[in-house]
Amino acid sequence: xxxxxxxxxxxxxxxxxxxxxxxxxxxxxxxxxxxxxxxxxxxxxxxxxxxxxxxxxxxxxxxxxxxxxxxxxxxxxxxxxxxxxxxxxxxxxxxxxxxxxxxxxxxxxxxxxxxxxxxxxxxxxxxxxxxxxxxxxxxxxxxxxxxxxxxxxxxxxxxxxxxxxxxxxxxxxxxxxxxxxxxxxxxxxxxxxxxxxxxxxxxxxxxxxxxxxxxxxxxxxxxxxxxxxxxxxxxxxxxxxxxxxxxxxxxxxxxxxxxxxxxxxxxxxxxxxxxxxxxxxxxxxxxxxxxxxxxxxxxxxxxxxxxxxxxxxxxxxxxxxxxxxxxxxxxxxxxxxxxxxxxxxxxxxxxxxxxxxxxxxxxxxxxxxxxxxxxxxxxxxxxxxxxxxxxxxxxx
Amino acid sequence: xxxxxxxxxxxxxxxxxxxxxxxxxxxxxxxxxxxxxxxxxxxxxxxxxxxxxxxxxxxxxxxxxxxxxxxxxxxxxxxxxxxxxxxxxxxxxxxxxxxxxxxxxxxxxxxxxxxxxxxxxxxxxxxxxxxxxxxxxxxxxxxxxxxxxxxxxxxxxxxxxxxxxxxxxxxxxxxxxxxxxxxxxxxxxxxxxxxxxxxxxxxxxxxxxxxxxxxxxxxxxxxxxxxxxxxxxxxxxxxxxxxxxxxxxxxxxxxxxxxxxxxxxxxxxxxxxxxxxx
Numbered sequence: 001x002x003x004x005x006x007x008x009x010x011x012x013x014x015x016x017x018x019x020x021x022x023x024x025x026x027x028x029x030x031x032x033x034x035x036x037x038x039x040x041x042x043x044x045x046x047x048x049x050x051x052x053x054x055x056x057x058x059x060x061x062x063x064x065x066x067x068x069x070x071x072x073x074x075x076x077x078x079x080x081x082x083x084x085x086x087x088x089x090x091x092x093x094x095x096x097x098x099x100x101x102x103x104x105x106x107x108x109x110x111x112x113x114x115x116x117x118x119x120x121x122x123x124x125x126x127x128x129x130x131x132x133x134x135x136x137x138x139x140x141x142x143x144x145x146x147x148x149x150x151x152x153x154x155x156x157x158x159x160x161x162x163x164x165x166x167x168x169x170x171x172x173x174x175x176x177x178x179x180x181x182x183x184x185x186x187x188x189x190x191x192x193x194x195x196x197x198x199x200x201x202x203x204x205x206x207x208x209x210x211x212x213x214x215x216x217x218x219x220x221x222x223x224x225x226x227x228x229x230x231x232x233x234x235x236x237x238x239x240x241x242x243x244x245x246x247x248x249x250x251x252x253x254x255x256x257x258x259x260x261x262x263x264x265x266x267x268x269x270x271x272x273x274x275x276x277x278x279x280x281x282x283x284x285x286x287x288x289x290x291x292x293x294x295x296x297x298x299x300x301x302x303x304x305x306x307x308x309x310x311x312x313x314x315x316x317x318x319x320x321x322x323x324x325x326x327x328x329x330x331x332x333x334x335x336x337x338x339x340x341x342x343x344x345x346x347x348x349x350x351x352x353x354x355x356x357x358x359x360x361x362x363x364x365x366x367x368x369x370x371x372x373x374x375x376x377x378x379x380x381x382x383x384x385x386x387x388x389x390x391x392x393x394x395x396x
Numbered sequence: 397x398x399x400x401x402x403x404x405x406x407x408x409x410x411x412x413x414x415x416x417x418x419x420x421x422x423x424x425x426x427x428x429x430x431x432x433x434x435x436x437x438x439x440x441x442x443x444x445x446x447x448x449x450x451x452x453x454x455x456x457x458x459x460x461x462x463x464x465x466x467x468x469x470x471x472x473x474x475x476x477x478x479x480x481x482x483x484x485x486x487x488x489x490x491x492x493x494x495x496x497x498x499x500x501x502x503x504x505x506x507x508x509x510x511x512x513x514x515x516x517x518x519x520x521x522x523x524x525x526x527x528x529x530x531x532x533x534x535x536x537x538x539x540x541x542x543x544x545x546x547x548x549x550x551x552x553x554x555x556x557x558x559x560x561x562x563x564x565x566x567x568x569x570x571x572x573x574x575x576x577x578x579x580x581x582x583x584x585x586x587x588x589x590x591x592x593x594x595x596x597x598x599x600x601x602x603x604x605x606x607x608x609x610x611x612x613x614x615x616x617x618x619x620x621x622x623x624x625x626x627x628x629x630x631x632x633x634x635x636x637x638x639x640x641x642x643x644x645x646x647x648x649x650x651x652x653x654x655x656x657x658x659x660x661x662x663x664x665x666x667x668x669x670x671x672x673x674x
Contacts, residue, residue, distance in 0.1 A: 386414070388453060
């Protein structure tokens with residue numbers, strides 16, 4: 001099947017990324033010749049086992065962690081559930097969780113459904129965010145109690161790219177013997193990590209957000225942190241996660257992490273430059289547009305911009321005609337009827353929330369592509385505004 | 397990604413009749429920025445009550461824009477009375493269908509049309525007088541009941557798809573379920589009664605048939621110099637004898653089947669079969 005991916009301008013990398021060609025090369029042998037089960041006691045198993053060990057080392061290196069602190073999972077969501085449920089079982093008498101109002105559904109919906117899932121009543125503190133999407137640390141400090149079992153705060157927000165001070169927050173939790181989990185799915189591969197220097201107990205990674213395939217993730221569990229498995233079964237991952245290893249994808253993730261390490265500088269220089277050029281250009285050219293999220297405390301690749309009085313899905317479909325791929329926090333694109341919970345938590349007015357577009361770049365984007373988007377966007381927005389009953393040209 | 401029909405995509409990409417009619421005779425505004433979609437429909441109506449022009453301004457997704465565009469195309473050239481009969485299903489069908497989660501876009505079209513017609517006539521719509529059930533989207537009980545009836549909705553999810561009610565905080569879900577149950581029960585009560593009447597004893601049936609013959613059928617036949625008499629009722633078989641001018645009339649069989657049988661089926665039981673006794 002030809003998806004025509006070579007013809008698109010892909011700026012939706014926070015949704016998923018293209019699998020890097022080097023990554024495809026690295027995983028292919030494990031989909032063809034090297035089909036052994038790493039648990040087997042023959043040469044086949046041995047080869048495959050070594051490949052997994054290498055992958056584990058590459059991931060540990062990117063995170064600044066030890067290989068034995070890496071558990072392979074099926075996705076970021078599994079990693080999140082595993083960490084939070086493990087933390088709750090570690091402290092069965094403590095029924096309080098601290099999280100934020102802007103978490104990814106992987107954490108948000110788990111917290112919403114904890115009571116029916118565990119059969120226990122939990123108290124959940126969802127930290128408010130400021131208008132620029134940042135957290136108030138005083139509010140966080142006050143939320144920690146003796147009853148708190150675990151804190152789960154994302155490293156960077158998927159919609160706005162805003163980065164939270166998780167290292168500081170983890171240290172504050174550690175002082176009170178509270179476990180700390182962070183969903184770092186959006187951050188890994190985009191900013192540097194050195195987990196050894198932090199007090200973070202659990203950290204979730206998703207393969208497909210950093211140019212590995214879908215269906216593989218990682219849960220980092222600090223050495224010494226109590227851990228109770230989510231999926232019980234065989235002895236794989238030292239009994240911490242049952243199920244035969246997804247070998248090809250694990251190898252792919254290892255290769256992707258190596259690549260991400262090599263490209264980290266490019267991500268924070270060239271990609272950031274492209275993002276800034278796109279963002280500044282759009283805000284300058286298009287009246288009544290605004291940036292959602294903190295200007296600097298942010299991932300280098302993400303720009304979330306609202307265009308007032310027009311609706312996100314309509315913008316996206318017009319962009320799609322020029323093969324520009326991005327996403328929106330509007331109600332219509334989410335399948336629900338309300339705009340993004342992240343933008344609402346930030347207090348973004350409805351006039352803007354419905355017309356928000358997230359551009360998320362990667363090392364595969366070019367300046368030519370950014371220029372093309374800058375050339376097409378003003379007319380798309382102007383045309384839709386022409387049609388909008390709330391837009392009055394003379395007022396703006 | 398939604399699966400939109402080619403027609404939805406075409407009307408979204410090239411919307412017809414965007415703008416406002418100058419000196420409009422009726423304007424309908426529904427939805428709001430907070431709700432995520434809104435439609436302002438303006439119509440021009442001539443002295444004969446024909447809609448000569450219709451234009452729209454829409455804030456919303458592709459299906460909202462396509463529904464608005466479709467609506468303006470549909471009503472142009474229609475009389476107000478014809479336009480009044482347009483349902484949201486008609487708008488959706490015009491577009492070759494809408495994803496079920498997007499049916500509320502067609503409902504918005506129908507509502508804007510109603511509002512524009514009411515504005516043209518200078519009356520206030522009863523919908524606005526209902527009690528607001530969904531506070532997030534400002535949907536009244538009257539709107540919900542109407543949607544349940546018109547589109548044959550059978551779950552809270554369907555109500556949300558069609559009216560948006562319950563799609564926000566979700567606090568009104570119980571209330572929606574209650575309205576759904578009451579409305580659906582109300583719909584089922586009437587046919588049930590009708591069925592009960594069908595299950596009558598033979599004696600009741602004979603009495604009823606006699607009654608209808610005396611009251612409805614004989615007077616009509618007598619105008620043409622004819623008459624009719626009931627001979628026997630056996631289950632659903634009704635034997636009658638035609639008299640007077642009807643006896644030997646070439647069209648007597650037609651009279652029996654097309655008129656007498658039809659009338660008896662309508663007023664007594666729809667399974668009756670009328671035959672002529674010798």
